[in-house]
Amino acid sequence: MSIDLKTIKHISKLSRISVDENKAEKLAGDLNSIFEFIEKLNELNTGNVEPLTSVAETTLKLRSDKVKSKNLREQIIKNSPQENEDYFVVPKVIE
Amino acid sequence: MSHITKQSLSELIKNIKDKKLSSTEVTKAFVERSEKSKELNAYVTEDFSAAIDKAKRFDQKPNLDLKLPGIPMAVKDLFCTKNIKTTAGSKILNNFIPTYESTVTQNIWNEGAILLGKLNCDEFAMGSSNETSFFGNVQNPIDKDLVPGGSSGGSSSAVAAQLTPITIGTDTGGSIRQPASFTGIVGLKPTYGSCSRYGIVAFASSLDQAGPMAQNVKDCALLHEVISSYDEKDSTSIDFKRNNYSKELTNNIKGKKIGIPKEYRVDGMPKEIEDLWKKGIDYVKDCGAEIIDISLPHTNYALPTYYIVAPAEASSNLARYDGVKYGFRADGENLIDMYEKTRSEGFGAEVQRRIMIGTYVLSSGYYDAYYLKAQKVRKLIKNDFDEAYKKVDAILTPSTPSSAFKIGEKTNDPVSMYLNDIFTVPVNLAGLPGISIPAGHDAKGYPLGLQIIGKAFDEQNLLNIAYAMEEKINFKNKITDWWIK
Numbered sequence: 001m002s003i004d005l006k007t008i009k010h011i012s013k014l015s016r017i018s019v020d021e022n023k024a025e026k027l028a029g030d031l032n033s034i035f036e037f038i039e040k041l042n043e044l045n046t047g048n049v050e051p052l053t054s055v056a057e058t059t060l061k062l063r064s065d066k067v068k069s070k071n072l073r074e075q076i077i078k079n080s081p082q083e084n085e086d087y088f089v090v091p092k093v094i095e
Numbered sequence: 096m097s098h099i100t101k102q103s104l105s106e107l108i109k110n111i112k113d114k115k116l117s118s119t120e121v122t123k124a125f126v127e128r129s130e131k132s133k134e135l136n137a138y139v140t141e142d143f144s145a146a147i148d149k150a151k152r153f154d155q156k157p158n159l160d161l162k163l164p165g166i167p168m169a170v171k172d173l174f175c176t177k178n179i180k181t182t183a184g185s186k187i188l189n190n191f192i193p194t195y196e197s198t199v200t201q202n203i204w205n206e207g208a209i210l211l212g213k214l215n216c217d218e219f220a221m222g223s224s225n226e227t228s229f230f231g232n233v234q235n236p237i238d239k240d241l242v243p244g245g246s247s248g249g250s251s252s253a254v255a256a257q258l259t260p261i262t263i264g265t266d267t268g269g270s271i272r273q274p275a276s277f278t279g280i281v282g283l284k285p286t287y288g289s290c291s292r293y294g295i296v297a298f299a300s301s302l303d304q305a306g307p308m309a310q311n312v313k314d315c316a317l318l319h320e321v322i323s324s325y326d327e328k329d330s331t332s333i334d335f336k337r338n339n340y341s342k343e344l345t346n347n348i349k350g351k352k353i354g355i356p357k358e359y360r361v362d363g364m365p366k367e368i369e370d371l372w373k374k375g376i377d378y379v380k381d382c383g384a385e386i387i388d389i390s391l392p393h394t395n396y397a398l399p400t401y402y403i404v405a406p407a408e409a410s411s412n413l414a415r416y417d418g419v420k421y422g423f424r425a426d427g428e429n430l431i432d433m434y435e436k437t438r439s440e441g442f443g444a445e446v447q448r449r450i451m452i453g454t455y456v457l458s459s460g461y462y463d464a465y466y467l468k469a470q471k472v473r474k475l476i477k478n479d480f481d482e483a484y485k486k487v488d489a490i491l492t493p494s495t496p497s498s499a500f501k502i503g504e505k506t507n508d509p510v511s512m513y514l515n516d517i518f519t520v521p522v523n524l525a526g527l528p529g530i531s532i533p534a535g536h537d538a539k540g541y542p543l544g545l546q547i548i549g550k551a552f553d554e555q556n557l558l559n560i561a562y563a564m565e566e567k568i569n570f571k572n573k574i575t576d577w578w579i580k
Contacts, residue, residue, distance in 0.1 A: 008451075012543070015410060015454040016417070017447055018435035030448055030509055031455070037510050038399045041468055051470035052477055054289045054301065055526025056331050063327065075194035079421035088419050091430050 002030045100126035100257040104166065104314035107260055111157075111164050118157070118165025122150035122209060125167050129211065129258040134578040135234045137253040139172045140180050140213040149209045160208030162321055169259040171250045172198045172213035173220055174305070175294040179210070183296040184218040184228040184246075187416050187423045187441030197294025198326045199263060199305045206321050211259055215249030218443045219413065220270055220298045222246050222513040224505065227445040233504050236277055236574050237541055241499045244274030247308065252276040254308050255572060261309045261318050265295060267302045268401055269495075269519025272531035275308055276544025278495035279533040279572035281315045281561070282308045284519075286551045287526035288333030291326035298333075299408035302401075302523040310572075312562045317341035319554065338555045346563040349383035353560070354487035358394035359518060361496060367537045368493045375491055375534055375545045378567040379560070387487050391479040397521040398474050398513060403456050403469035404524070409446075410453025416441065448509065473529065476527040484550050489560055492518050494531040494544035518546060528554050532561050533570040540573055 176476035196508030225248025247264030251274030277283025418437030
């Protein structure tokens, strides 16, 4: 398997990370060597194996559906790069 | 009395309780040494004057019943600290000031400890040498231009250099144990679910665990006792009976069965690591434990599994950094352009690489071939340990396949960097506790560590074995203070 520049462009779009030509070439090289290493898993037959989704073999605890923290608006907005009263601000999305 | 910064945590606590030292004296001593140690680059954020103020307040009304009475300590910059900048070693969080405190650090302050500052680490804990940090390399106090390991590299450097008596790190694939091994200190990765992940900047949620780093096993046990707690704010926190690990610590490990996995004898492993392992086996035998050969047949598949599972979870966790809610924002022509530029300029190369891998293995058409496959192999790896623990109480291995390497030596080859974690990664995949203890030196005089892997929730037994071995090994770290002018 080989990851080409077209695939890199596709992944970059999915992950919302802009990639220029130089960076794409370097990434393709790195990712190919990493995937070569990962391909080792294909040596194993895992047809009948159940996938492990959690190492913690406990059932999730239930809790009562009560509001515990209130009035966090100010705290939540505090670290936003651009704020306007009670809202997060983003570049214009509607023409 | 030896110089304050040379004292272990246990000695400092005793001296504070006996009123031979005040918290202010202790805090000032560590601040002074930290200030002389800028060349190590261990700190990202210093909070020294606030620390001295807090120490003075402690001394006015000392509560000596606490477990960490007036003890100053710095923590890895992956733990959110209320009103104190928390960066995760990344440009994207360089202006982030949490409005809440992580559970683990809150547990520490509740027992009387005082924050000295935030310690450098690999960006989002992704690295094995602290070279991916936005805030630059950290020097290993053992030798100039030597990496301190990673990702908890600022933490390992600061404890070994005596800038803090103890610290906490996080371990996703070896990030506590490998840097502990590289700097000649003790580092424990607890069982998954033992320490709350609430308020820790997330990397790979099914693998991440916080844990203590210290100069000796007893200090490590005490700090673990403080940080381990059930927390309803973390849905994977586990409600089990926790021990008073430091009080129950014993060096009596007679009759314990210690497994030696043949698969950890990897190709190209330096002879000095092999010799160290043999010496370790002799030490546990001397303590009256029994050695049993075991097999963990899927060991060789652990790293490839990890490099699917961890990036997959990371790509999902790091989706939150979008330049909208917090952190760095780059200007863009429109919303999508803003996202893409923010993430491209805000994340470093290794983080971008892992997000890309994770996105790819989770993407349509590849999920079954990679992610699902990796989860199945992860099950086989866990089964190996379950099988082994029918015969043994704990497992002894080297911590790393080599001693610390030079800064820049492995940065151009991601796979060779990943191989550093070959002995530590299986432990995270299986959710088990593991501890690295310093056990000897290589020909260059650099420290080497041995790892003990325990059964889930069996930290007491793990710490006991480490404690017994530590006594036999009688390790002395070779710190020359080369960085202090």
